[in-house]
Amino acid sequence: MQAIRFHGRGDIRLDEVPIPTCGPDEVRIKVAYCGICGTDLHEYLAGPIFVPPEGTADPHTGAKLPVTLGHEFCGIIDEVGSRVVNHEIGQKVTVNPALDDRHHGHPDCEQCLIGCQNRCERLAFYGISEGGGGFAEYVVVKPVALIPLPPKTSLKLASLAEPLAVAAHMVRISGFQPGQNVLVLGTGPIGCALILLLRAKGANMIFASEIAESRAAQASTFGADLVINPLHQAAKHDSPTENGTPAQPNPVLEAVRKTMGSGAHVSFDACGLQSTLDTAIECTRPGGTIFNVAIHDKPLCINLNTLVLGEKHLTGGNAYTPADFAEVMTLLETHAEQAAKLITSLIPLSQAIEGGFHELVKNASAHVKILVQAGERNAD
Numbered sequence: 001m002q003a004i005r006f007h008g009r010g011d012i013r014l015d016e017v018p019i020p021t022c023g024p025d026e027v028r029i030k031v032a033y034c035g036i037c038g039t040d041l042h043e044y045l046a047g048p049i050f051v052p053p054e055g056t057a058d059p060h061t062g063a064k065l066p067v068t069l070g071h072e073f074c075g076i077i078d079e080v081g082s083r084v085v086n087h088e089i090g091q092k093v094t095v096n097p098a099l100d101d102r103h104h105g106h107p108d109c110e111q112c113l114i115g116c117q118n119r120c121e122r123l124a125f126y127g128i129s130e131g132g133g134g135f136a137e138y139v140v141v142k143p144v145a146l147i148p149l150p151p152k153t154s155l156k157l158a159s160l161a162e163p164l165a166v167a168a169h170m171v172r173i174s175g176f177q178p179g180q181n182v183l184v185l186g187t188g189p190i191g192c193a194l195i196l197l198l199r200a201k202g203a204n205m206i207f208a209s210e211i212a213e214s215r216a217a218q219a220s221t222f223g224a225d226l227v228i229n230p231l232h233q234a235a236k237h238d239s240p241t242e243n244g245t246p247a248q249p250n251p252v253l254e255a256v257r258k259t260m261g262s263g264a265h266v267s268f269d270a271c272g273l274q275s276t277l278d279t280a281i282e283c284t285r286p287g288g289t290i291f292n293v294a295i296h297d298k299p300l301c302i303n304l305n306t307l308v309l310g311e312k313h314l315t316g317g318n319a320y321t322p323a324d325f326a327e328v329m330t331l332l333e334t335h336a337e338q339a340a341k342l343i344t345s346l347i348p349l350s351q352a353i354e355g356g357f358h359e360l361v362k363n364a365s366a367h368v369k370i371l372v373q374a375g376e377r378n379a380d
């Protein structure tokens with residue numbers, strides 16, 4: 001079969017590999033679709049980050065390079081291990097790709113016991129730190145990873161469960177309440193998913209900050225009331241400063257203050273830049289929450305007085321739990337039309353390195369989610 005494997009930084013290849021065998025406690029999936037995630041690009045360009053480094057094995061899964069990438073996948077069960085119950089060949093499934101103690105056959109750690117499997121000491125992911133991934137025609141997973149789909153569910157939509165689960169988790173643990181005003185900084189795939197979720201969960205006003213015009217338009221279609229380009233609008237007031245940062249006054253802050261009173265109840269930073277962190281803190285009302293959704297390459301600078309004086313909370317989140325997937329499966333039914341707009345391109349596996357990975361490197365702001373079609377016969 002064909003699989004896109006990570007061999008090292010800047011080195012991903014479409015390899016011809018054996019179809020994986022299904023063990024007695026495993027299930028084999030014929031992959032239908034797999035979304036390309038920022039994490040995949042990050043590994044490709046700057047990794048190994050979460051992928052096991054050259055010459056080492058992942059401590060929890062034993063995976064070694066090369067690993068097959070792709071963790072946003074769904075498909076149809078093709079083989080069921082002899083000791084697996086409650087699953088059958090032909091069943092449509094999507095996958096929660098996070099591996100925790102249940103997958104490893106290890107007794108639950110303290111975090112798994114309280115339902116926070118995303119904080120498991122042995123956390124790993126299919127398509128990153130486990131050898132099998134979704135940019136392949138077949139993948140073998142533990143049955144606990146499977147989320148069965150009703151027969152009529154669109155497999156294209158089902159491949160969105162993972163990125164939506166990320167957004168659902170962040171919204172849930174941010175403390176956001178219906179009726180509150182929110183700010184989303186950065187409207188890439190996760191920013192758009194956050195806006196969709198916040199709208200579905202009853203946000204009052206949703207403002208977004210985005211510098212790419214194509215992404216600003218997308219943010220509006222997912223329910224942002226106002227999308228502010230901090231660079232363009234700053235130019236109306238003053239020229240940008242020498243290092244290219246927006247000149248004062250900050251147009252995002254101006255818009256928030258004008259409409260949301262003392263600020264947003266929750267500000268989600270889906271960029272992770274110094275400027276977006278600063279803006280998020282400034283735009284959040286006293287007692288409110290600045291929620292970091294980004295992964296950072298380097299430390300940022302923060303004057304803690306900006307939190308202390310207004311008793312603002314700064315926190316962040318990682319991945320998702322089974323509870324977040326359960327919420328998303330309902331959302332995919334109730335907001336199917338809206339969610340489908342997240343998919344902006346579809347590309348066959350054989351062309352996914354050039355048409356998917358390289359396209360996103362060159363032209364990221366033109367896309368929200370590029371889906372890779374792994375099995376032509378599994379398409380819907």
Ligand SMILES: [Zn+2]
Nearest residue numbers: 101109112120
């Ligand atoms: Zn655990």
